[in-house]
Amino acid sequence: MDKMPAWADVVLIPLISLLLAAILSALVILAIGESPVEAFNLMVDGALMRSSGWGYTLYYATNFIFTGLAVAVAFHARMFNIGGEGQAMLGGLGVALMCLYVPWPHWSLAMLGSTLGAAAFGALWALIPAYLQAKRGSHIVITTIMFNFIAAALLNYLLIGVLKPKGSMEPASAKFDPAFALPTFQDMFASEGNPLFRGAPANVSFFLALLACLFVWLLIWRSRLGYEIRAYGWSQTGAKYAGISGTKIIIVSMLISGGLAGLMAVNTTQGEAERLILNMTEGAGFIGIAVALMGRNHPFGVLLAAILFGFLYQGGAELALWTNIPRELIVVIQALVILFTGALDNMVRMPLERLFLALRRKEG
Amino acid sequence: MDFMTILQVLDSTVRLAIPLLLACLAGLFSERAGIFDIGLEGKMLIAAFFSAAIAYTTGSVWLGLLAGIAASLVLSVLHGVASITFRGNQLISGVAINFLAAGMTVLIAQDWFAQGGRTPSLSGAARFNPVTLPFAESLQGVPVLGPIYYELISGHTILVYLGFLTVPLTWWILYRTRFGLRLRAVGENPAAVDTAGVSVVGLRYAAVLICGVLCGIAGAYLATALQAGFVKDMSAGRGYIALAALIFAKWRPWYALMSTLLFGFLQAVALRPDLIQATIGIKVQVQLLDALPYILTVIILAGFVGKAIPPRAGGEPYVKER
Numbered sequence: 099m100d101k102m103p104a105w106a107d108v109v110l111i112p113l114i115s116l117l118l119a120a121i122l123s124a125l126v127i128l129a130i131g132e133s134p135v136e137a138f139n140l141m142v143d144g145a146l147m148r149s150s151g152w153g154y155t156l157y158y159a160t161n162f163i164f165t166g167l168a169v170a171v172a173f174h175a176r177m178f179n180i181g182g183e184g185q186a187m188l189g190g191l192g193v194a195l196m197c198l199y200v201p202w203p204h205w206s207l208a209m210l211g212s213t214l215g216a217a218a219f220g221a222l223w224a225l226i227p228a229y230l231q232a233k234r235g236s237h238i239v240i241t242t243i244m245f246n247f248i249a250a251a252l253l254n255y256l257l258i259g260v261l262k263p264k265g266s267m268e269p270a271s272a273k274f275d276p277a278f279a280l281p282t283f284q285d286m287f288a289s290e291g292n293p294l295f296r297g298a299p300a301n302v303s304f305f306l307a308l309l310a311c312l313f314v315w316l317l318i319w320r321s322r323l324g325y326e327i328r329a330y331g332w333s334q335t336g337a338k339y340a341g342i343s344g345t346k347i348i349i350v351s352m353l354i355s356g357g358l359a360g361l362m363a364v365n366t367t368q369g370e371a372e373r374l375i376l377n378m379t380e381g382a383g384f385i386g387i388a389v390a391l392m393g394r395n396h397p398f399g400v401l402l403a404a405i406l407f408g409f410l411y412q413g414g415a416e417l418a419l420w421t422n423i424p425r426e427l428i429v430v431i432q433a434l435v436i437l438f439t440g441a442l443d444n445m446v447r448m449p450l451e452r453l454f455l456a457l458r459r460k461e462g
Numbered sequence: 463m464d465f466m467t468i469l470q471v472l473d474s475t476v477r478l479a480i481p482l483l484l485a486c487l488a489g490l491f492s493e494r495a496g497i498f499d500i501g502l503e504g505k506m507l508i509a510a511f512f513s514a515a516i517a518y519t520t521g522s523v524w525l526g527l528l529a530g531i532a533a534s535l536v537l538s539v540l541h542g543v544a545s546i547t548f549r550g551n552q553l554i555s556g557v558a559i560n561f562l563a564a565g566m567t568v569l570i571a572q573d574w575f576a577q578g579g580r581t582p583s584l585s586g587a588a589r590f591n592p593v594t595l596p597f598a599e600s601l602q603g604v605p606v607l608g609p610i611y612y613e614l615i616s617g618h619t620i621l622v623y624l625g626f627l628t629v630p631l632t633w634w635i636l637y638r639t640r641f642g643l644r645l646r647a648v649g650e651n652p653a654a655v656d657t658a659g660v661s662v663v664g665l666r667y668a669a670v671l672i673c674g675v676l677c678g679i680a681g682a683y684l685a686t687a688l689q690a691g692f693v694k695d696m697s698a699g700r701g702y703i704a705l706a707a708l709i710f711a712k713w714r715p716w717y718a719l720m721s722t723l724l725f726g727f728l729q730a731v732a733l734r735p736d737l738i739q740a741t742i743g744i745k746v747q748v749q750l751l752d753a754l755p756y757i758l759t760v761i762i763l764a765g766f767v768g769k770a771i772p773p774r775a776g777g778e779p780y781v782k783e784r
Contacts, residue, residue, distance in 0.1 A: 251753035427564030441555035
């Protein structure tokens with residue numbers, strides 16, 4: 099018997115966790131001598147009340163959709179892919195190679211190329227930890243952490259060596275061909291009389307992210323492979339008995355996960371920076387963990403959670419600009435969300451389950 | 463490369479290995495009791511901040527050390543509540559703790575000192591200063607051994623010697639006391655410990671708290687001994703290197719000493735790229751040296767060189783009855 103109705107599990111628990119995280123964040127803001135209400139108003143004002151604010155919010159959200167989906171797919175196979183950061187960095191390398199060395203005739207083809215490059219490189223970076231987990235039993239969490247650091251070192255090496263243009267002092271690749279620049283929301287939606295999204299970095303890769311959500315939904319709930327992934331995640335022995343190969347599931351789901359994480363580089367590298375820079379991920383790989391946990395590993399939940407985190411990111415930047423609250427407040431909020439929706443899940447769940455059981459008994 | 467340069471490199475090896483060693487032993491206690499801890503990094507970071515902040519405001523490094531340990535213990539208790547009491551996912555809890563520390567330290571530092579997320583630099587009694595061991599000065603003239611004693615063995619802070627003493631102490635606790643036996647048992651087969659009438663929850667909390675104390679000392683060492691003050695993200699991945707060292711050491715105390723000294727050596731060499739070039743004649747990229755601890759750990763994990771087998775009940779919450 100289910101202890102709780104499904105809606106409570108999907109909606110109520112995340113909302114309560116979010117509320118707890120919000121209350122604690124408000125207390126933190128109070129403790130450093132600022133007003134939480136004013137801070138919240140400022141965040142809403144900067145991130146949601148102007149179209150350019152939305153342009154930033156959706157730009158960040160695009161990254162978090164990709165990394166959130168990456169973590170979610172791995173979670174369905176009961177694996178914790180903490181290596182989104184490294185996979186996204188390698189994705190950036192894939193984008194850079196595609197944009198620097200292939201003479202594409204049009205930005206749309208360049209985007210197709212960089213999408214494939216990003217996904218392939220990200221997937222490749224997840225392949226080694228996946229293989230080691232499947233065949234040698236090395237714990238995926240530890241190996242993906244190690245691969246984050248190895249990726250950072252590799253990128254650092256390439257950006258001060260081979261990829262750095264001659265005479266440049268910055269650790270960054272050469273600028274991509276301006277013809278490859280992705281259309282921003284401003285290019286797409288603004289008109290003479292209606293200047294929307296002015297200067298905001300949100301670009302066409304947001305729609306790629308929406309497609310990725312649809313893809314993950316079809317994959318997980320409407321395909322044979324998705325069924326196998328969920329079966330394996332639910333019970334490894336049961337899946338084995340049903341003839342599902344654990345090795346295959348681990349490797350395939352990690353390839354998909356790594357590929358999704360890599361895709362965020364299309365947004366940051368081709369869409370925004372238009373060259374490969376150091377630290378292009380800005381921690382988005384880790385935020386994917388919070389996003390996946392909050393979105394309950396469902397693409398639609400991931401989408402909503404990613405937009406929420408996009409709002410927090412953009413609002414946090416506004417706070418840092420206008421108040422004494424540093425940007426790191428967002429890191430604290432992110433930590434609290436991960437804590438309450440992930441690690442302390444049972445703390446919220448157990449009393450609720452008891453409550454629902456009591457209610458049902460009364461009815462009966 | 464002359465004798466003095468070798469001594470200098472080994473000297474900085476020791477300096478850089480100590481925080482890794484303390485954090486590694488911290489992880490050892492926790493993981494041997496079946497609680498995975500990827501929050502070593504965060505605990506070190508928060509201890510580094512509070513030790514530097516309190517040492518600066520009170521002028522006493524010892525009070526700073528206590529404050530660092532206390533801050534680290536708070537996060538340990540949080541990890542314990544999440545992973546022992548509420549049987550949550552230990553890895554997710556560790557991730558949350560790392561972010562909490564990374565954010566809170568900068569937030570509080572900015573609020574208290576308004577210097578962009580750092581503490582003012584420490585000096586005098588607000589720092590752990592080098593200790594000159596007896597006769598180090600007078601024996602300096604003795605060939606070979608004199609300089610080794612003066613440069614390498616003497617002249618470290620008290621925490622370095624404490625760190626080295628922790629290794630035999632950990633070994634003794636784990637392998638020669640009843641508490642240690644039970645602690646190891648609870649990481650392998652908690653049901654057996656429970657059947658024997660010993661509290662699984664109590665033992666695991668004890669292990670997590672010991673882990674907190676050691677991470678606290680490691681963090682305080684970073685901010686008050688290795689460097690003079692706290693800067694943002696100063697743990698710089700050391701918690702993860704310690705985790706790598708722990709796997710490298712196959713969850714054993716003496717091996718932990720070896721692996722952290724090896725990783726400390728790699729860090730020390732990475733600071734002197736000129737030396738490598740002079741010694742082996744090829745220019746080795748610093749990035750390769752940075753990545754080497756992680757690459758070595760992956761190779762060890764892959765089981766190509768020996769096999770690292772973690773405690774059997776690691777990462778799984780203990781449920782008494784079904």
